[in-house]
Amino acid sequence: MVPMNNSDVPQPTKKFTRQKSPQGLHKKVIAALLRPRNWKPPGNRKFFLDSYEVGELCYTAEQIFMHEQTVLQLKAPIKVFGDLHGQFGDLMRLFDEYGFPSTAGDITYIDYLFLGDYVDRGQHSLETITLLLALKIEYPENVHLIRGNHEAADINALFGFRLECIERMGENDGIWAWTRFNQLFNYLPLAALIENKIICMHGGIGRSISTVEQIEKIERPITMDAGSLVLMDLLWSDPTENDSIEGLRPNARGPGLVTFGPDRVTEFCKRNKLQLIIRAHECVMDGFERFAQGQLITLFSATNYCGTANNAGAILVVGRGLVIVPKLIHPLPPPILSPENSPEHSGDDAWMQELNIQRPPTPTRGRPQPDFDRSSLAYI
Amino acid sequence: MEPPKEQQNTPEKSISDAPATISSAFPPSGCCTNCGGPTISEAPPPLASFPEMSPPPNYRPIRAPAINLPHNSQAIILSPVPHAEQVPVVSPPYHFQSPVKRIHSPDDIRRFHESASCKNFLGFVVSLSESIRGFKISDPCHISPTVAAIVSILETLLQWIDEIPPAQQSARYGNVSVRSWHERLRERGESLILEFLPEEFKESVIEIVPYFFDSFGNSSRIDYGTGHETNFAAWLYCLARMGIVKEEDYHGLVARVFVKYLELMRKLQMVYCLEPAGSHGVWGLDDYHFLPFIFGSSQLIDHKYMKPKSIHNDDILENFSSEYMYLSCIAFVKKVKKGLFAEHSPLLDDISGVPNWKKVNSGLLKMYRVEVLEKVPIMQHFLFGWLIKWEE
Numbered sequence: 001m002v003p004m005n006n007s008d009v010p011q012p013t014k015k016f017t018r019q020k021s022p023q024g025l026h027k028k029v030i031a032a033l034l035r036p037r038n039w040k041p042p043g044n045r046k047f048f049l050d051s052y053e054v055g056e057l058c059y060t061a062e063q064i065f066m067h068e069q070t071v072l073q074l075k076a077p078i079k080v081f082g083d084l085h086g087q088f089g090d091l092m093r094l095f096d097e098y099g100f101p102s103t104a105g106d107i108t109y110i111d112y113l114f115l116g117d118y119v120d121r122g123q124h125s126l127e128t129i130t131l132l133l134a135l136k137i138e139y140p141e142n143v144h145l146i147r148g149n150h151e152a153a154d155i156n157a158l159f160g161f162r163l164e165c166i167e168r169m170g171e172n173d174g175i176w177a178w179t180r181f182n183q184l185f186n187y188l189p190l191a192a193l194i195e196n197k198i199i200c201m202h203g204g205i206g207r208s209i210s211t212v213e214q215i216e217k218i219e220r221p222i223t224m225d226a227g228s229l230v231l232m233d234l235l236w237s238d239p240t241e242n243d244s245i246e247g248l249r250p251n252a253r254g255p256g257l258v259t260f261g262p263d264r265v266t267e268f269c270k271r272n273k274l275q276l277i278i279r280a281h282e283c284v285m286d287g288f289e290r291f292a293q294g295q296l297i298t299l300f301s302a303t304n305y306c307g308t309a310n311n312a313g314a315i316l317v318v319g320r321g322l323v324i325v326p327k328l329i330h331p332l333p334p335p336i337l338s339p340e341n342s343p344e345h346s347g348d349d350a351w352m353q354e355l356n357i358q359r360p361p362t363p364t365r366g367r368p369q370p371d372f373d374r375s376s377l378a379y380i
Numbered sequence: 381m382e383p384p385k386e387q388q389n390t391p392e393k394s395i396s397d398a399p400a401t402i403s404s405a406f407p408p409s410g411c412c413t414n415c416g417g418p419t420i421s422e423a424p425p426p427l428a429s430f431p432e433m434s435p436p437p438n439y440r441p442i443r444a445p446a447i448n449l450p451h452n453s454q455a456i457i458l459s460p461v462p463h464a465e466q467v468p469v470v471s472p473p474y475h476f477q478s479p480v481k482r483i484h485s486p487d488d489i490r491r492f493h494e495s496a497s498c499k500n501f502l503g504f505v506v507s508l509s510e511s512i513r514g515f516k517i518s519d520p521c522h523i524s525p526t527v528a529a530i531v532s533i534l535e536t537l538l539q540w541i542d543e544i545p546p547a548q549q550s551a552r553y554g555n556v557s558v559r560s561w562h563e564r565l566r567e568r569g570e571s572l573i574l575e576f577l578p579e580e581f582k583e584s585v586i587e588i589v590p591y592f593f594d595s596f597g598n599s600s601r602i603d604y605g606t607g608h609e610t611n612f613a614a615w616l617y618c619l620a621r622m623g624i625v626k627e628e629d630y631h632g633l634v635a636r637v638f639v640k641y642l643e644l645m646r647k648l649q650m651v652y653c654l655e656p657a658g659s660h661g662v663w664g665l666d667d668y669h670f671l672p673f674i675f676g677s678s679q680l681i682d683h684k685y686m687k688p689k690s691i692h693n694d695d696i697l698e699n700f701s702s703e704y705m706y707l708s709c710i711a712f713v714k715k716v717k718k719g720l721f722a723e724h725s726p727l728l729d730d731i732s733g734v735p736n737w738k739k740v741n742s743g744l745l746k747m748y749r750v751e752v753l754e755k756v757p758i759m760q761h762f763l764f765g766w767l768i769k770w771e772e
Contacts, residue, residue, distance in 0.1 A: 121662065159663065255484070307719065
C-alpha cells in the first residue's frame with residue numbers, strides 16, 4: 001500500500017490569515033479544542049493544524065519553558081493531572097466535571113499542573129499536546145507542564161506519537177512536526193514544588209536523587225541520552241511493589257532503572273522538608289494510589305488503560321492549606337447501539353438486540369479512508 | 381528549522397518531491413480573475429522571525445534512532461519478506477552457558493540484525509508459520525513424545541492458576557497472586573523441563589530455563605507483552621537447536637504447544653489482570669501477542685471462503701475460533717475491549733481490508749521483524765548464550 005503524499009491545494013488566502021494569526025494561533029487552538037462538553041473525535045483524521053502552525057506553537061511555548069526554572073515553584077490551590085496518553089476525551093471529561101482552564105471556567109481561582117506522558121498509545125495525542133501547549137501560552141503563570149518519559153523521541157517514535165503525526169499530517173509534515181515537538185520536549189521543566197511542601201515529578205526519586213537542588217541544577221534543553229542519572233530516575237523510576245519492600249530494587253522496565261521503597265520516600269521528604277510526593281507513570285485502578293503511608297501518591301488520569309484495564313482516571317485538587325482531594329472519572333460504558341457490545345443485555349432488551357443485529361453495522365466513527373494510509377499498513 | 385520542503389535524512393526519497401504548497405495542477409503563471417493576484421502562492425518564506433530555532437537534533441538517543449528511522453514507507457514496502465531457514469543442530473562438545481542480556485543501544489540492534497542468530501531465529505519463526513499453512517488446529521499432526529511432554533507441562537502450569545486464586549485486593553490493577561504463580565514456576569519449572577530432556581542435553585537447563593521462566597510475563601510488574609512471547613519462541617528455538625524438536629515436529633509445535641501456550645497466557649491475563657507491557661495502545665497490533673496473528677493468518681491462507689474481512693462476521697468468529705488462532709485472537713480482543721472494534725483496534729481493522737491472507741501473513745512477518753525484533757525496549761531484555769549467540 002503506497003501512502004499518498006500530502007499535496008495541499010494551494011490556498012492563496014491562507015497566507016493572509018496565517019500572517020494575522022501568529023498572535024492568535026493559540027487562541028484558535030483553544031477555541032477549536034477546549035470544548036469539555038462538546039468535543040467529538042473529528043470525522044476526518046487529518047489534523048486541523050499544519051506543520052507551520054505546529055512550528056509556531058512550539059516556538060512560542062518553547063520561549064516560555066526555557067525561561068522557567070527546572071523545578072517550578074507553584075502555589076495552592078492547584079489541580080494536578082497524571083498520564084493522559086493521547087486520551088483527549090478523558091481530558092475533556094475531567095475538564096467538564098471538575099472545571100476547566102479558562103476565564104469562563106476556574107483558571108482565575110486555581111492553577112493547573114500536568115505531570116507528563118501527554119502522547120503515545122491513545123488516538124488523539126496531537127489534540128492533547130497542542131491544547132496543553134496553547135493553554136500554557138494563554139496562561140503562562142497558571143498552567144504548568146512538566147516532562148514525562150514519553151516526552152522523548154526514542155520512546156514516542158515507538159509508542160504511537162510518530163505514527164499519529166504521520167497518519168494525520170502526511171509523511172513529510174508529520175515527521176517534521178514530530179521532530180519539532182521533541183525538540184520542544186527537551187525544554188520542559190522536570191519537577192514542581194507546591195508551596196515548598198509537595199514535590200511533583202513524573203516518575204520518582206530513584207536512587208540518585210536525595211535533594212531538590214540536584215534537580216534544580218539540571219540545565220535545559222536536555223536529551224534523555226545526555227547520561228543524566230537524575231533525569232532517568234526522575235522520569236522512569238517507580239516505588240517498590242508495596243510498603244513492606246524497602247530500599248532499592250531493580251526495576252523490570254529496563255536495565256539501569258530502579259524501584260525505591262517507602263524508607264527512601266520518608267528520608268527524602270525529611271531531608272527536603274516536604275510532606276508529599278505526587279507522581280504518575282503507573283496505571284492504578286482508582287486513578288490514584290497511596291504509598292509509604294500516604295507520603296507518596298501515584299496519579300493516573302487516563303481511564304480504561306489500553307481499553308481493558310477498566311481503571312478510573314483521577315486528578316488531585318490541592319486546596320489552600322494543602323488539603324488533597326482526589327476527583328475521579330470512571331471509564332465510560334460502551335455505546336449502546338453496537339450489538340457487539342451488548343452481550344449482557346437483560347431480557348427486556350432482547351427484542352431490541354435482535355433488531356440491532358439485523359441492522360447494517362454503524363459506520364465506524366472517525367476513521368474513514370484517510371488521505372494518508374496508516375503507515376504501519378505499509379508492511380502489508 | 382524549516383518546515384518540510386526538502387527531504388531530511390531519510391534514506392529513500394518519498395514519492396513526490398513537490399514542495400507541499402505548490403500543486404502542479406496550476407498553470408505556471410496566471411492571475412486570479414477575481415482579484416488579479418497571483419494564482420500560485422510561493423512556498424512560505426523561511427521563518428525568519430525565529431532565528432534561534434534550534435537545528436534538527438543530531439544526537440543519537442540511546443534506545444533507538446530518532447531521525448534515520450527505518451519507518452519510511454517505501455523502505456518497508458520494498459523490504460523482503462523474511463524467509464524460512466533450517467535450524468542448524470549443535471553437535472558435541474556442548475558449551476551451555478547461563479545467558480545474559482546484550483542489547484543496550486540501536487547499534488547493538490543493528491549488529492544483532494546482521495548476525496546469523498537473528499536471521500536463523502526469524503527463519504525458525506517463518507518455518508513454524510509455514511508448517512501450519514492451511515491447517516485447522518484440530519487437523520491431525522505428528523506428535524512426538526517431546527511435543528506431548530511440553531503440552532503437558534503447559535497443562536500443569538494451567539492447573540496452578542486454579543490452585544492459586546487471585547487475591548482479594550482493592551486497588552491495584554494487576555493481581556499480586558500471580559507472583560505466587562511465578563514463584564512456583566521458579567521452584568518446579570526446571571525439574572519439569574528435565575523430565576523430557578534427553579540425557580545428553582540435561583546440562584542445557586542452565587541455558588534454556590531462563591528463556592522459559594521469562595515467557596510468562598514479569599512478576600514484579602505483573603505484566604506481559606510481545607517480548608515475553610518472543611522468549612517462548614526462543615525457548616522452542618533452543619530445543620530445535622539441540623535437535624530435540626525437528627522439522628517434522630513444527631506443525632505440532634504450533635498446533636499443540638503454541639495453542640496451549642496461548643490458552644495459558646489468556647487465562648493468566650484474565651485471572652490476574654496482567655498489564656500489557658509496553659503496549660502501543662491503538663498504534664499496535666495487540667496489547668499482548670503477535671505470533672498467533674502470524675500463525676493464524678498462515679492457517680487461513682487459501683481458505684475457500686474466509687477472507688480477512690470475515691473477522692467482522694460474529695457468527696464466523698463464534699464458530700471457528702476454536703480452529704483458527706487469528707479468529708480466536710480477534711474474538712478475545714472484542715471480548716475484553718469496550719467500544720467499537722475500529723476504535724480500539726484500528727490496525728486490526730485496517731488489516732481486515734487486505735484482499736487475501738497470504739498478504740496478511742507476509743506483511744505480519746515483516747512487521748514482526750521490525751516492530752518486535754528491532755525495538756530496543758523489547759530486545760534489551762533478550763538473552764544470549766551459546767545456542768543463541770551474540771556475535772562479537
